[in-house]
Amino acid sequence: MTNLFSSFDPSTSTSISLNWISTTVGIIAVPVLYWLVPSRFMALWKTITFVLHKEFKTLLGPFSLGSSLIFISLFTIIVYNNFLGLFPYIFTSTSHLTLTLTLALPLWVSFMIFGWINNTTHMLAHLVPQGTPPVLMPFMVCIETISNLIRPGTLAVRLAANMIAGHLLLTLLGNTGSLISTKIFPILIITQIALLVLESAVAIIQSYVFAVLSTLYSSEVT
Template identity: 65%
Template sequence: MMTSLFSLFDPSSSILSLPLNWISTLLGLMFLPYLFWASPSRVLFLWFKTFLILQKEFKTILGPTNLGVSFIFVSLFSLILFNNFLGLLPYIFTSSSHLTMTMTLALPLWASLILYGWINHTQHMFEHLVPQGTPGMLMPFMVLIETTSNIIRPSTLTIRLAANMIAGHLLLSLLSSMGPQLPSGIIPILMFSQILLLMLESAVAVIQSYVFAILMTLYASEVN
């Protein structure tokens, strides 16, 4: 029995104290072996097309000296997208709704970009703290604002992804829990609303994956 609605996000299934819920994060790897022996399908062609479009967009943001960094962000998009969609299936743990996973994705990437920028492009990073045309009196305040903005970036990435995943799943759970108490005539309306909400959550799964990857790409472009 659930003690609260948020308990459905708890990684509670375990065998020998192993948190088996987190294995759902690796379920996306089940789709990879098909690439090596199956003939190309329409779904595979669509995925390759999406992959090329994303890589082209990321390369445009990063510039000509990206040195293959765009592949990292395309892979990041793929990982989040797989986990967001797998979380919409019944009885599958939504790992992307936990701050543990989203912070693990955001913080190391952000920290590595910041360290690389300050070590190799120190003057360029200082220039970012004071936008061009800032009056002299406002420069200390702009440095403080820009520094705070840079520090909270991993937190905003983390909370944005987790909160969007939690909100949709909570709404689906709330509507589904109302089913036994509703009259039989309202059940079709409830089912129709659930289907519409599931379609919305599918769109949110794609959008949040793209937003996470594109923001991280923009952060990487600032250190070049």
């Protein structure tokens, strides 16, 4: 390891960047699920999908079947890559802005195009919150416009920063293992296990936050 951030570098020693393969390796297991007898894992995943659909349906309204499937798929790919990055020597693709911006930017652009073409009056009304004094209206329009423009960036940076922060902490503590005494070593192991459990929770929470915020942004343009 040349430096602390080398584990988040997607380039490898070869001419082809092999680390990005971890993002799409889950597609190999998808066709198998169509031929196997439904297992407990599949029953659990169907339950999670149904709960997410009900959650997104509440945010999107009655005509939400196609839209909720898009956001459930978004949640699935993010949580899969988050968990995959917890395994040793596997590149966490969601810690790279290349992937997170690729997910956030097209969604936001499509929401904006749809909203401004079909609901122009509704989009203009969002720039001035209800009850704003007339004196503050020009400032509120500027503030709301800026907050709207930085939405894809905040989505991407939030996910990438949370993935990097926990992995860096695990890496820092792991590198000190050879430097500490044997008396403190059990404390280090317990701390690493606790951080791993915390990272597992963060992997789910950040995927859910990304999907829910994308759902909220889409519900504002309709």
